[in-house]
Amino acid sequence: MKLFKSLLVAPATLGLLAPMSATANEINLNDISKYSENDTEINSNSFEFVSAQDSLLISGGEGLVETSADSFSSTTSASFGSTFYVGSVDSGADNGATTFSYDFALDLNTSFTGEDSLDVEIIGGNASDTAVDAYMGGDGTGDVLTLDGVAYTFPLGGFTVTAGDGVGVDDLNTGACAYNAFTDLLSDCGTRNIGGQADSAVAASYDFGNGFTIAAGIGGGGVTPAFTTTTATTTVAITPAQIAAVVDDEGEAVGETNVANTATTTITETVTAANPLGLLSNQDGSTLGLELAYAADSYAVSFAYTDDDADAAAEGTYYSFQAAFTPDAPYSVSAGMEFDDSDNSSYFVGVTSEVGSGSLSLGLSTQTLAADHGDNLQYELAYSYDVNDGMTITPGAFIAEDANGDEFGVVVTTSFSF
DSSP states (O other), X not given: OXXXXXXXXXXXXXXHHHHHHHHHHHHHHHHHHHHHHSOOOOOGGGGOOOOOEEEEEOTTSOOEXXXXXXXXXXXXXXEEEEEEEEEEETTSTTTTOOEEEEEEEEEXXXXXXXXXXXXXXXXXXXXXXXXXXXXXXXXXXXXXXXXXXXXXXXXXXXXXXEEEETOOTTTTOOOOOOOOOSSGGGGGGGOTTTTTTOOEEEXXXXXXXXSEEEEEEEEEOEEXXXXXXXXXXXXXXXXXXXXXXXXXXXXXBOOOOOOOOEEEEEEEEXXXXXXXXXXXXXXXXXXXXXXXXXXXXXXXXXXEEEEEOXXXXXXXXXXXXXXXXXXXXXXXXXXXXXXXXXXXXXXXXXXXXXXXXXXXXEEEEXXXXXXXXXXXXXXXXXXXXXXXXXXEEEEEEEEEOOTTOXXXXXXXXXXXXX
């Protein structure tokens, strides 16, 4: 009987399921056919993540910024760069060995009003260990990423103002140097004391709109780290009986006798606390900077004044001049001079010219501020060309004069930007 009932129920069940299956198949086929009948456009926005956003009105009503808890601001951008240094210096600390080093930089930028900019720079690398690195001026952080600076730049009544850590008093200087330097010494047209030692500053600039610009800044030298001074004092005590054992009454030696003595050593440690180098006080060193510049269609000139007290070991006052001749031609000529209050000077001259698909740079500069420039020059020659939009290769050579023997270096740099 049970088997008979099962046979009766089975056809009825199949009869109910069949229309459902047929209906499902029919719906799917119709939906698929609609894709060929309708114009359907799919782009990247079709998969955009939708999240709640809050609109914030900036104080003063300067602008409206949309923020999101789960995404970057639409005004935030990042750029990356890295440089490889491969080369050797014939008589340097590495004894002519070919070395490799690198550095890396990450720049983050965002804007809150469309006219301002918050900039954060993170660096890393090992480009401070070799003889090549001493000439190329790369970043060395022991292969760890380090926050190198945070700066905020904004307009203020026609001026442009920047402030932050890692900011120099010359960060808004216009300058007048058109030379494409290979080694660090010849950068800034040889006027390397512009800006002084300050690494935290406030600077401002103003463009008159007729070619003239003016810039000024004030900065501090950071913090002098804490250090400990250790002094050891040893006192030796010898008794009269011990003296009598080796000399007679007339002071003549009477024999060889081991003289025991008592020695006492005292160790004294003096701890000097960290000293913050601030601004605008007699106790804290500061750096002041001022620049006046003019740029025309085919030439530019600038004068900079730097009063540098941020580093007590290298404080001084410097007067720096730059000039560039940039005719309507594939070359430019740049020159620079610098003086201090002690009648020491330095000078630079360089030419950059388009050659083939790249640019050729030839320049010379004094190595230090000095009254006598004998054995004080450095020469360089380099050719830079772009492999593609994000990769540049620059082979170059330099000679640094030295009274004990000139140093000759050959280096190839490969720079990546992405």
